[in-house]
Amino acid sequence: MTRIFLCVVLFFSVLASSLQAQNSGKRRLTDRDDLYGWEAVGRLDIGNQGFCTGTLIAQDTVLTAAHCALDKKTGKPYAPGEVTFRAGLSDGEALADRKVIQIAVHPDFVANAPVSIPRIRIDVALMRLEEPIPYSIADPFALHNGRVPDGEISVASYGRGRADAITRQRSCRILQRAEGIISFNCDVTFGSSGSAILARSGPRWQILSVTSAMSTDGRYKVGYGMELAGIVAELKAILRRDAPRPVATIRRLQPGSAKSGSGAKFISSGGS
Structure with a gap:
């Protein structure tokens, strides 16, 4: 870690110790009624190596973290078919399973580099699915644009100890938003990487950021994500440029x- 990043981590870890317990408002989404509106959140199964969380932003496009999309051994994106997106996975049953056939990450992102502020800013990936998931099964989330006046956000993810169903934390808070980085006090853990940080816009939540890293003082956690608008536009252009030809x-x-x-x-x- 860079010295600047360590200072940020220590500052927010101290700040987090005064916050409300992070298990408040969490709910495990198991039956169809629970999943309503959250079907676009899915588990990304990476062969036998583990999993991350991803979210549909189009019928055939999943948003996640770049460090979930690169093979640490080779530093390159996983090959077509190595990653499976399992929309709305709950207790072994998914609403839709789709193989990932194309991955786009920022060219400056390095798979095995240490955590740092510059790395978090570009820790974003887009994954193209082999076949679109119909709107009747899962309605993709839009990206959030602008400020979040009250700082209230939400997160829905899989994670260590909660890998078999989406766990949604209904309400958590932005701690700071500056220099392309967003820090928050949501209860994220291993496997939550790539999960969408959501801000409300009218009747529905929209994607504000993606979970990239976390710190902890042993009791409370601080998560870190990035501003999305610029980098998602870049990655969409890469997907179009490198799309597999029929x-x-x-x-x-x-x-x-x-x-x-x-x-x-x-x-x-x-x-x-």
Whole structure:
């Protein structure tokens, strides 16, 4: 850690000791009624290596932390199919399972670098799914834009000791928001990495930040995330630029027939 980051951690750890206990307002979302409105939150299963939390921001796009998206051994994004997004996972059953086929992270993010303020600012990843998840199953969250006047936020995540269902903390608080970093007193833990920090906008919550790191004084935790607008726009551009191209296949058709045969050859994008 840099000296600046250590100072930030120590300052907020002391501040957190005066805050309300962090287990207040937490609820485990298990049945369909509990999950209503939170179906877009899912567990990202990374092979046999563990899991993080991700959130749909489009039918085929998951927002999470960059350190959840890179293989620590190679420093590169996980290969297509290595990560599975399990929307609304509860007690072994997901509303939808989708393989991740493309990952975008900031080019300056280094998988095994120590935690620092510059690293937290870019600890964001977008993951493209093999197939969109219909709105009838999960309604993606929008990004929050602007201030949060009362500082009230919420988090819904998986984590150590609560890996089998979403745990939602209904209300926690922003501690400070400056220099591209947002610190908060939500109860995050291992596995909560990548979870969306949510701020209310009208009747629904929107994504303010993504959980990147935490500190603790042994009793209270302080979480850290980043401002999203700029980096998410960059990552969307990377997804578009590097999107997998559909594979062209050859199909033989007989004239005047839909049956395969020895007639003219047609190129069909994506197969048929």
